[in-house]
């Protein structure tokens with residue numbers, strides 16, 4: 694038995710929480726897992742599929758007496774949920790979250806954490822385009838990163854327990870500062886999602902204008918864009934609204950590079966295009982050679998690694 698906590702509460706029962714539940718059960722990391730979702734339909738679904746040991750009808754009921762409460766709701770809802778559970782939190786308990794943005798979550802949740810309760814924010818770098826209580830699976834976190842973002846002076850035991858939980862769920866854990874996290878994720882996740890949303894929107898507009906079959910005959914790269922662009926609208930609206938500065942910074946840089954490539958195409962500067970693509974190909978090769986590509990999509994692996 695690898696039990697880390699007697700009682701864990703999961704608030705918001707979507708992809709991330711349901712995957713946590715199955716991964717916790719797989720490894721026996723908690724004695725009991727309680728759960729709460731805002732909509733009665735989601736709570737009914739959770740009960741039907743056996744998600745959580747006990748489904749509660751309020752966030753406070755689920756959190757009361759828990760040793761760890763994990764907020765698994767969209768980033769924009771974290772503060773409100775923290776306010777609801779604050780008064781019932783057990784002294785010595787830990788509150789964590791899984792939000793894709795960290796500075797905003799820290800600022801909106803911290804004021805509601807009572808004295809004697811630890812707050813250790815976290816972010817698993819794993820997901821799919823699916824959402825809801827039926828989308829989770831126990832393997833989601835296997836061999837993926839989970840970043841912990843503890844404040845300076847956080848209780849070392851609370852941080853160590855949360856680390857043990859994520860490692861028990863299969864993840865590799867590292868600690869990171871909140872602002873650095875938000876900038877890194879703006880590059881690796883947030884801006885790419887916005888670009889995918891835009892590219893799919895452009896293709897859709899074009900389809901309407903020309904009545905051609907842009908989507909039907911789309912190649913693998915574009916199909917990957919459509920997968921990403923199918924991600925949950927509420928989650929991603931909140932990500933962009935709450936990681937505004939870092940995302941705008943990266944989009945500014947992206948636009949400058951795009952204009953430079955656009956200009957190279959217009960002026961026929963093949964050397965500039967070739968040099969640019971050679972540099973980006975080397976980056977991909979470096980990732981593969983360093984063994985950091987844990988789930989490379991098939992279109993990339995063989996060809997660029999040679």
Ligand SMILES: NC(=O)c1ccc[n+]([C@@H]2O[C@H](COP(=O)([O-])OP(=O)(O)OC[C@H]3O[C@@H](n4cnc5c(N)ncnc54)[C@H](O)[C@@H]3O)[C@@H](O)[C@H]2O)c1
Pocket residue numbers: 704705706707708709710730731732735765766767768770773774791792793794816817818819820821822823824825826925928
């Ligand atoms: N999906 C991903 O790829 C991914 C990856 C890492 C982290 N995250 C983060 O995890 C969190 C949850 O994402 P998800 O993919 O599980 O989303 P999801 O849409 O599958 O689930 C979110 C759940 O929260 C509930 N909810 C929404 N507002 C609520 C509120 N005010 N009170 C109570 N419940 C509420 C929804 O009904 C839903 O059940 C988000 O903060 C997201 O940024 C997502």
Ligand SMILES: O=C(O)C(=O)C[C@]1(C(=O)O)C=C[C@@H](O)C=C1
Pocket residue numbers: 792793817818819820821822881882883921
């Ligand atoms: O694999 C996917 O579908 C994801 O988009 C997962 C992904 C990512 O960008 O890598 C999305 C949001 C997160 O906060 C963490 C992981």
